[in-house]
Every structure is written in structure tokens, then in C-alpha cells.
Amino acid sequence: MPEYIYPTYAHTASDQDGTWQGHKDRTPPSVNPGMDYACAYGSVVVAAKAGVIRVADSTMGGSGGRLVYITHPDGDETQYLHLSRIDVTAGQTVTQGQQIALSGASGFGSDRYYGPHCHVSLYLHGVNVDFQKYVNITDSHGGGGSNKEDELSAAEVAEIKAHVTAETNRLAEYVRRESRMRLYKNSATGQFMAASILSGRYEILSGQSEVDSLVKNGYLEIANGDAATPQIVDDLRWRNIIAKCPVNIKAIAG
Ligand SMILES: [Zn+2]
Incomplete structure (x- = not known):
């Protein structure tokens, strides 16, 4: 098992940085x-390494939004930011790979201040380092143990690596495109709705100013490609969009 695994x-x-x-x-x-891993809103987040929860904060007021910090036995620490739900409490022991939260986009008091992603920071003895250089390395201490790669030719x-990279990039692009909310306007009622079929998340928006702020933050994609006029849908289509969303969320729309 690698010392750190992907959360x-x-x-x-994500393409921002x-x-x-x-x-x-x-x-x-x-x-x-840290590393910003773009992933669909509500994706499972697991502990990169076993440890003890040092901070589990749902107050969401700061730039990190809802966040979890895990202290590891060697004193190192991993931090997970912008979560939509936290599944652990401070003082709790977690194993590597154990679910600790669901990803989100929280920050500065809002549940979707950013585009959906999971930010991961790694501190080695208090020093912030590049998590991507440590994740999934099986022999980070240079110690014994066989490395399966040794049994394969370099070619x-x-x-295999090229294939994995291509698949990962393809998936990341799909998630970037599909986890972003799309904007719809109901021609009958004039209501705005932001909906993501992939993440199963949608909301009725309060009005034009909320639409503008979501578009400005890059959270909303205008379905017809024109930022000034969102896709206008009739009553039937509107209901069909809502019907595609999960039942538990459908109840919110009434
Ligand atoms: Zn970040």
C-alpha cells in the first residue's frame, strides 16, 4: 500500500492552476x-493515510470552507478543503482509505463559492509540500519490498502509464464539463434553475443577481452558449429536467 493514496x-x-x-x-x-482535484459535487473523500482527526470544521466561514485535517502517526498532516459534508469528528481515529467526507465547493460562508473540487494539502513536519509528488508512491522511504513495475519491461x-494518463485526462475532462451546473429559465414562471444531471444537484435560483454571481465564479455554464440569455425551457421540459434529478433532491422543488 502506498504511504499516501488519492482522497x-x-x-x-483542475485546470485553474x-x-x-x-x-x-x-x-x-x-x-x-495544495492540489485541487476537480470532482463531481458530493464525491466520496477518503483519508490519504491513517491518523487522527485534528480538525473537523463545518462552520465554512473561511476560504477553506468545510474542512478536515488529519494528523498522521509520524506528525505529518493532510488537509481536505471545500467539503459539502463531513463524516468524522475531532479526535476520531481513521484508517487509510476510510471515508471522511463528501467533496463540495464550500468557502466564505457559501456552499458553492468555487467550482466543485477537493483541495488537498500535505504538511511534512510542518512544511507544506507538493502532495502530488508523494501520492501513490510505494517506496517513498527507499526501503525494501518489491516494486511490481520491476517485473515489466520499460516499454x-x-x-500502461500512457494509457492510465489518457483515461484519467478523459475522465477529468468529462467531470469538468458535466459537474458544472447548467442554467435554465422556465418560460412559464420566469424562474431560473441551475442543474447538474451528473452530480444530481440542482437548485431554483433566487433571481438574476444570483445567476450573475454564479456565472462570474465560473460555476454556471450557460446551456446555449450565450451568457446573456440562458436556455429557456417550457413547463414540460422543465419538469423533465427536474425528473432526472434524484428523488431525495426532487422534494426540494415542490
Ligand atoms: Zn486549492
Whole structure:
């Protein structure tokens, strides 16, 4: 088992920064550099390594939104930000791979301040480092144990890695496109709705100002490609969109 595993199914950073270094070099500089893994809202988030929950904070007021910090036995720490739900409490012991939360987009008091992603920070003895360089490494201490890659030829390893990279990029692109909410307008009532069929999330929006702020933050994709006029749907189509969303969410719309 690697020392650190990926906390989400997504293994590539979102396109905003692409790398830990890019995250660190933001203007102004990021106070907590990490990897931003784009993943559908509500995706399972697991502990990258066994440890004890040091912080489980649902107050969501700061830039990190809902967050969980795990202290590991060697004193290192992983941090998971912008969560939509937290499944652990401070002081709780967790195993590697144990579900700790659901991913989200929370920050600054809003449940969707950002586009949906999971931010992961790694601190080695208090120093913030590039998590991507440590995740899924089976022999990070240079110690014994066989590495399965040794049994394959270099060409075979390269072919497998290229395949995995291509598949990962394809999935990441799909998630980036489909987890973003689309904007609809009901021609009968004038109501706006943001809906993501992939994540099963949708909401009736309060009005034009909420639409504008979601578009500005890159959270909303205008379905017909025109930012000024959202896709207008009639009553029947509107109901069909709602009908595709999960039953538990459907109740909110009434
Ligand atoms: Zn981040």
C-alpha cells in the first residue's frame, strides 16, 4: 500500500492552476498551497493515510470552507478543503482509505463559492509540500519490498502509464464539463434553475443577481452558449429536467 493514496477518484489537478507550484504562486500567494482535484459535487473523500482527526470544521466561514485535517502517526498532516459534508469528528481515529467526507465547493460562508473540487494539502513536519509528488508512491522511504513495475519491461510500463494518463485526462475532462451546473429559465414562471444531471444537484435560483454571481465564479455554464440569455425551457421540459434529478433532491422543488 502506498504511504499516501488519492482522497478522491480524480487524480489530476483542475485546470485553474494545474500544479501545486501554480497554486502556491497565485496572486496574491496562496496561504495553503495544495492540489485541487476537480470532482463531481458530493464525491466520496477518503483519508490519504491513517491518523487522527485534528480538525473537523463545518462552520465554512473561511476560504477553506468545510474542512478536515488529519494528523498522521509520524506528525505529518493532510488537509481536505471545500467539503459539502463531513463524516468524522475531532479526535476520531481513521484508517487509510476510510471515508471522511463528501467533496463540495464550500468557502466564505457559501456552499458553492468555487467550482466543485477537493483541495488537498500535505504538511511534512510542518512544511507544506507538493502532495502530488508523494501520492501513490510505494517506496517513498527507499526501503525494501518489491516494486511490481520491476517485473515489466520499460516499454510495457510506459504503455500502461500512457494509457492510465489518457483515461484519467478523459475522465477529468468529462467531470469538468458535466459537474458544472447548467442554467435554465422556465418560460412559464420566469424562474431560473441551475442543474447538474451528473452530480444530481440542482437548485431554483433566487433571481438574476444570483445567476450573475454564479456565472462570474465560473460555476454556471450557460446551456446555449450565450451568457446573456440562458436556455429557456417550457413547463414540460422543465419538469423533465427536474425528473432526472434524484428523488431525495426532487422534494426540494415542490
Ligand atoms: Zn486549492
